[in-house]
Amino acid sequence: MVYGFKKEVFQKYGDNGSNVYRKCLDCFAVLPLASIVAHQVYIAHGGLFRNKPKRSKGKKRRKSSLSLGSIQQLSKIQRTVLDPCSEDSDIILADILWSDPSMTAGLSQNDDRGVGLFWGPDCTEQFLLKNNLKLIIRSHEGPDARDGRDGFNGMDEGYTIDHSVESGKLITVFSAPDYPQFHVFHH
Known part of the structure; x- marks a missing residue:
């Protein structure tokens, strides 16, 4: 909406x-929220996601530091809501859909969007290594989202290589060629 x-x-x-x-x-x-192609390529709309903290019964949840989630967690997601930003939704679902890469190391809340995460090249490397992958492909950001983001190229070619690490790459593909404000790219 x-x-x-x-x-x-x-x-x-x-x-x-x-x-x-x-x-x-x-x-x-x-x-599917994400796909693994040829055992080497992870594809998701937004990208990487956090390790969901386990709830302990009868105790207040401690504020924990963010850590990277695993491919195994994806099969356990309960998709009971359609709006991944609602309070009842699974936090991993929101992350997969709305997270963005960063040039800064580590994981942090994506306060720019109010949902999802920022993740750095170190997290891309960790995710690729942990899951024996070579490539992450995402399609969440268009040229407008790249304006003013330090260290990120525009999308004049329709894609960007955002992280190039020892184990592989993170690529963002602009997947909406009929995006009204970008008809200029087709002329």
Whole structure:
């Protein structure tokens, strides 16, 4: 809703908008959050994610430092909500969808977006090594998101290599060629 998808569906499909929108949400709910291709390439919309802290019964949850999640955690995610930003959602789901790379080492909250993480080249290296991978591909940011981000190139070629580490690379692909504000790229 925040990015206008619901409004667009209702505008395009009129009286059938509600049904079409519900069907789209049903499709989104069964799409994979991430994929591993050829045992070497991790693909996700946003990227990396945190290790979800275990809840201890009867005790207050301690504030823990952020650590990188594992591929094994992905199969355990409960997809009971469609809005990954809601309080009831799984934090890993929100991270996979909305996290962004950084040139600064480590993991930190992505306060720019209010959801997800920032992760540095060291985390890319750690994730690739831990999971015996060579490449991370994500598609979450477009050219507008790159403006003003120190150390990041524009997307004039449709993709950028964001981290190049000993074990492999992190690539962001701009995957929305019909993005209205970027029709200039097609001329």
